[in-house]
Amino acid sequence: MRQALIIARKDLLIEWRARLLLVRVAPFALLVLVLFAVALDSEPLILRAAAGLVWLAMLFSALMLVQRSFDVETDDGAVDVLLTGTVEPAQVYLGKMLAAFVQLLALAITLVSGAVVLYGATVGADQLVLLVTATLCAAWGLSSVGTLYGAVVANMSGRDSLLALLALPVTAPLLIAASRATEAAFGSQTIDAASGWAWTALLVVFAITFSAAGAAAFGTLMESDT
Amino acid sequence: MTGTATSGTGSSGTGSSGTSSSGTGTLFTRIIGAAALVVMAWVVVSAFFITPADTQQGDSVRIMYAHVPAAWIAYLAFITTAITSGISLARRHRTLGFDRVAGASAEVGVLFMGLALVTGSLWGRLTWGTFWQWDPRLTTTLFLFVTYVGYLAVRNIDSDPHRRARRSAVLALLAVLEIPLVHFSVVLWRSLHQEASVLNPDGDVRLDDLMLFTLFSGVVAFTLIFVWLVMHRQRLAALQDAQLGAGLDAAIAARRAETVA
Amino acid sequence: MREFAVVQTVTTNDTAATNDAAILLADVVVALGGFPALAGVNLTVQRGELVALRGANGTGKSTLLRLCAGLVALSRGSAQVMNVDLASNRAAVRPYVGLLGHRNGLYADLTARENVQLTAQLIGAAGEDVDDALVRLKIDARVAATRTRSLSAGQRRRTALASLVVRRARVWLLDEPHAGLDTAARKELDQILCEATRAGATVIYTTHEVDRADGELPRTVTLAGGVVASDRAATRGAPR
Numbered sequence: 001m002r003q004a005l006i007i008a009r010k011d012l013l014i015e016w017r018a019r020l021l022l023v024r025v026a027p028f029a030l031l032v033l034v035l036f037a038v039a040l041d042s043e044p045l046i047l048r049a050a051a052g053l054v055w056l057a058m059l060f061s062a063l064m065l066v067q068r069s070f071d072v073e074t075d076d077g078a079v080d081v082l083l084t085g086t087v088e089p090a091q092v093y094l095g096k097m098l099a100a101f102v103q104l105l106a107l108a109i110t111l112v113s114g115a116v117v118l119y120g121a122t123v124g125a126d127q128l129v130l131l132v133t134a135t136l137c138a139a140w141g142l143s144s145v146g147t148l149y150g151a152v153v154a155n156m157s158g159r160d161s162l163l164a165l166l167a168l169p170v171t172a173p174l175l176i177a178a179s180r181a182t183e184a185a186f187g188s189q190t191i192d193a194a195s196g197w198a199w200t201a202l203l204v205v206f207a208i209t210f211s212a213a214g215a216a217a218f219g220t221l222m223e224s225d226t
Numbered sequence: 227m228t229g230t231a232t233s234g235t236g237s238s239g240t241g242s243s244g245t246s247s248s249g250t251g252t253l254f255t256r257i258i259g260a261a262a263l264v265v266m267a268w269v270v271v272s273a274f275f276i277t278p279a280d281t282q283q284g285d286s287v288r289i290m291y292a293h294v295p296a297a298w299i300a301y302l303a304f305i306t307t308a309i310t311s312g313i314s315l316a317r318r319h320r321t322l323g324f325d326r327v328a329g330a331s332a333e334v335g336v337l338f339m340g341l342a343l344v345t346g347s348l349w350g351r352l353t354w355g356t357f358w359q360w361d362p363r364l365t366t367t368l369f370l371f372v373t374y375v376g377y378l379a380v381r382n383i384d385s386d387p388h389r390r391a392r393r394s395a396v397l398a399l400l401a402v403l404e405i406p407l408v409h410f411s412v413v414l415w416r417s418l419h420q421e422a423s424v425l426n427p428d429g430d431v432r433l434d435d436l437m438l439f440t441l442f443s444g445v446v447a448f449t450l451i452f453v454w455l456v457m458h459r460q461r462l463a464a465l466q467d468a469q470l471g472a473g474l475d476a477a478i479a480a481r482r483a484e485t486v487a
Numbered sequence: 488m489r490e491f492a493v494v495q496t497v498t499t500n501d502t503a504a505t506n507d508a509a510i511l512l513a514d515v516v517v518a519l520g521g522f523p524a525l526a527g528v529n530l531t532v533q534r535g536e537l538v539a540l541r542g543a544n545g546t547g548k549s550t551l552l553r554l555c556a557g558l559v560a561l562s563r564g565s566a567q568v569m570n571v572d573l574a575s576n577r578a579a580v581r582p583y584v585g586l587l588g589h590r591n592g593l594y595a596d597l598t599a600r601e602n603v604q605l606t607a608q609l610i611g612a613a614g615e616d617v618d619d620a621l622v623r624l625k626i627d628a629r630v631a632a633t634r635t636r637s638l639s640a641g642q643r644r645r646t647a648l649a650s651l652v653v654r655r656a657r658v659w660l661l662d663e664p665h666a667g668l669d670t671a672a673r674k675e676l677d678q679i680l681c682e683a684t685r686a687g688a689t690v691i692y693t694t695h696e697v698d699r700a701d702g703e704l705p706r707t708v709t710l711a712g713g714v715v716a717s718d719r720a721a722t723r724g725a726p727r
Contacts (some may be wrong), residue, residue, distance in 0.1 A: 003609055006605070014594055076594070078593060078594050084584060084585065085581070085654060087609050156380070156384070162380065166373075166397070169408075173407045177411060190418065191418070202411065220315065474516070474518055481523045
């Protein structure tokens with residue numbers, strides 16, 4: 001675990017230096033929210049769709065973050081050096097996942113705030129816990145799947161589009177669950193709070209499954225560049 | 227002497243004897259091919275001419291004889307790819323035989339998944355007037371299709387056989403995790419919209435014995451076709467790999483000759 | 488010297504004479520995309536030996552290093568590094584080797600010091616080791632505090648070397664480590680390599696240089712056409 005924390009800290013330090021999240025990804029995500037409003041052109045519709053749109057924007061932004069996270073590793077072969085040391089691949093995976101989680105959490109907070117401001121979504125005080133929990137679990141799930149598939153396409157040519165093609169179908173359950181849970185937190189007519197918590201439980205299952213898969217598969221995936 | 231490596235032409239894992247020098251056919255595949263043709267002929271005749279039309283759906287129910295077996299094969303291919311991928315990852319000496327079967331099964335599987343989707347969509351159109359239903363089975367099949375398109379994309383890009391085998395094997399196993407999750411989520415999701423769960427063309431069809439038998443024959447015929455295609459495809463891949471290995475000796479000699487004294 | 492708490496996998500049936508060998512290659516063929524970069528290499532390197540690997544471009548030197556680091560797969564023959572059988576499980580050799588390849592393995596947005604510190608932290612080395620390594624590689628405070636993105640190629644190379652020094656691997660594999668260094672830095676590097684072998688590490692480096700500054704030559708293995716063309720022992724008094 002210690003090594004994973006060191007690697008997470010390294011990833012976050014690099015991100016802080018490059019300020020990609022702040023300067024490029026978050027504005028992009030907010031822009032996507034704005035474009036949704038423009039495209040759908042109906043305030044009541046937007047309000048009802050707010051939760052889904054937030055997580056859709058999260059998905060696309062998450063891909064950008066993950067792509068960058070692995071480009072940093074493969075540009076100069078840094079990850080090979082990490083792995084030729086005494087670092088277990090699972091630790092590298094967990095460290096990168098942790099860093100991705102922190103960044104995605106920051107992004108989620110930004111987007112939910114965006115939905116409140118731009119779409120007029122509201123969160124009652126009693127739904128706040130649900131919202132926070134669902135967001136945490138969804139960010140965890142997204143970071144685990146993203147880091148895993150980032151490793152799958154690392155160093156491949158055309159990996160940007162490949163990452164989207166591979167990862168997005170897998171994130172569909174997460175999108176469904178996160179949207180429904182957030183919808184419940186925003187106070188929807190069709191979904192009550194209890195269902196919201198059920199969806200959050202599904203998010204946890206998703207996150208645990210792919211975190212375990214990632215830790216197990218990372219070594220095999222990063223085994224070498226011929 | 228331990229630790230001696232061989233080049234990547236392992237056994238195919240399907241228990242077939244040697245292939246003929248001119249192609250990938252053997253007695254076994256010829257038998258399977260012939261059987262597939264016979265059963266398929268029976269299914270076509272039965273589906274179009276012998277079995278009765280449905281009381282409610284009319285003749286459009288006959289699409290079922292193509293759709294249900296195709297869906298069955300799609301999932302069979304998925305399971306085959308998953309199992310052979312698992313074995314190929316677990317084997318220490320990493321011979322590529324199982325990976326070739328996994329790849330062949332995925333290619334053929336994508337074909338049948340597409341067929342299942344198209345026939346399912348057509349059936350829905352003819353019966354209910356809409357091309358698509360968000361019911362769990364059709365949606366899950368769609369996800370399966372997209373996932374395998376991605377899988378094949380990865381296989382096509384990677385040039386080194388061993389690395390390709392590893393990457394795609396991991397992808398295939400991840401799909402085993404993903405598909406049940408997708409299915410379960412869609413089931414939960416659609417349960418929120420009560421009216422959609424009933425719209426299922428094959429849920430309303432009453433099947434008498436002849437129809438059931440034809441359906442069963444269809445499954446058998448498609449399975450035979452699947453096996454036939456996979457065997458040929460994986461042998462083709464084996465021949466390609468063998469060609470690489472055979473060329474190696476010549477390449478080694480040429481390489482050593484680079485030493486200009 | 489730091490102890491490695493790693494179980495060694497002894498997979499060879501050969502006699503006890505090979506147990507001392509750090510690297511044991513027999514008829515090794517490595518085919519990259521069908522092309523045999525190594526076409527039948529036979530090489531034995533004892534522990535604590537210093538070996539210079541020479542050869543024209545394209546003769547397979549880099550591939551040989553990458554093979555020993557467990558980064559490429561064996562096509563034919565047998566290879567053992569630190570008693571790990573590379574044919575069956577080459578990933579297991581990773582804890583023993585430190586490779587300095589063509590790329591430096593640095594994070595562009597971290598400073599030189601931070602890059603070396605990362606290696607040190609991951610293996611649990613002391614903070615002074617980082618300072619020592621930086622000093623030895625003549626990386627002054629200003630350079631150490633600069634992001635590697637802004638450093639020259641030579642400075643980046645030295646940073647990568649500092650990471651390798653901190654790692655204290657059992658087998659050092661360096662691909663053209665002298666390139667880009669000035670004379671003083673080269674002498675220092677040779678010193679570092681000698682100290683490493685004296686501490687028990689096995690060092691192999693590739694070079695185009697024929698003569699060392701002091702005229703003493705280590706064991707020199709020359710590759711040509713993917714095989715070992717000549718294997719000249721170290722001159723008397725040279726580092727072993």
